[in-house]
Amino acid sequence: MTHDVVLIPGDGIGPEITEAMRRVVEATGVSITWHVEQAGAGVMDEYGTPLPQRVLDAVSKVGVAIKGPITTPVGTGFRSVNVALRHAFNLYACVRPCLSLPGDGSRYHDVDLVIFRENTEDLYAGIEFDPGAPEVAALAGLVDQAGLRPFRADSAISIKPISEAGSRAIAEAAFEYAERCGRRKVTAVHKANIMKATDGLFLRTVREVASEHPSIAFEDKIVDAACMGLVQDPSDFDVLVLPNLYGDIVSDLCAGLVGGLGMAPGANIGTSCAIFEATHGSAPDIAGQDIANPTAEILSAAMMLEHLGEAEAAEQIRAAVRATLAEGAVVTADVRRALTGSAEGAAGTRAYADAVIAHL
Ligand code: NAD
DSSP states (O other): OEEEEEEEOOSTTHHHHHHHHHHHHHHTTOEEEEEEOOOSGGGHHHHSSSSOHHHHHHHHHHOEEEEOOOOOOSSSSSOOHHHHHHHHTTOOEEEEEEEOOTTOOOSOSOOEEEEEEEOSSGGGGOOEEOTTOHHHHHHHHHHHHTTOOOOOTTOOEEOOOOOHHHHHHHHHHHHHHHHHTTOOEEEEEEOTTTOTTHHHHHHHHHHHHHHTOTTSEEEEEEHHHHHHHHHHOGGGOSEEEEOHHHHHHHHHHHHHHTTOGGGOOOEEEOSSOEEEOOSSOOOGGGTTTTOOOOHHHHHHHHHHHHHTTOHHHHHHHHHHHHHHHHHOSSOOHHHHHHHHSSOTTOOOHHHHHHHHHHTO
16 A cells, blocks of 8 residues: 655755655655655745645645754744644644663663643744734733733733643543553643643643543643653653643753654644654754754654554664664764764764664
């Protein structure tokens, strides 16, 4: 059977790591028709938008995509293409496993965490107003009416919507995964002591869902304490469920527990569509040099193959990555540096992908 998959190479290191991923997937023998679509700053001139309609149409038609990272200008410029894709297809669950691999260069050797990050709400909703915007004055009026402490007149404002439905959807995804995969505990991460309305609603809703899944242990932790706990003893955690922004930050923290951003795969799952991508960004500092670590993207492809019903090929890829890293002879600069303190003798992106293919 041939599977259709939309491939969005992205920018920065995206084209290099997606090429490595594609070669590894093809080497498993699974038949895939890749529908390559471009998005990001590179298509702005041609389409007048970083996310052309043709990309949305392709993802909508095929239902499965894998992408490289796409650069988002900081502070000004277009909004994130990555966030826009998640909103366009209501990809409400961002699933990020963080699993130690032999020779991954981490201080820890037995990390096994899975992050469920709500992917559509929170401060990522894109409801933002610049200083001086009429909406800022209108909000100042509302704050005054409510008898709350006024904010400075020259403030910019970002709004943080968190809904019961959104919180329920991500909580159910986390608990159902925990039950299906034999996990022991779900931890809700929040800041409900300060943001009593938004994080309070998130926590209450996750608690309700927890009560519907009595076979899974449940606890909640305030996000700052959770970060401290994760770096001190990751084995204290199992499955984590978080609102969008904390999920973003804690995902990178957890990637750091398993050898860094080059190691952490991810999936954005909705009801009718799924987009797979590594946790990391476009790494402009190392782009175009054939030194990026494609492991996270390759492991994202393993998640995609599982989603496509190709569990055997997915496991074959994971085993090949494990074997390549365990051997340690052909690893990228980030891993070599973590293991030895120097990148000397590191392999390039392509050579590493070749080594993984040789271990399939
Ligand atoms: P980043 O994740 O791109 O890089 C952070 C650090 O990790 C850099 O030093 C980089 O070299 C290193 N790194 C990342 N991936 C690596 C890999 N595969 N192999 C080796 N080293 C790797 O984060 P950033 O620099 O903050 O963001 C760069 C751009 O990426 C920004 O425009 C940001 O908005 C975007 N971004 C996109 C996505 C996405 O497409 N889903 C996610 C996060 C960030």
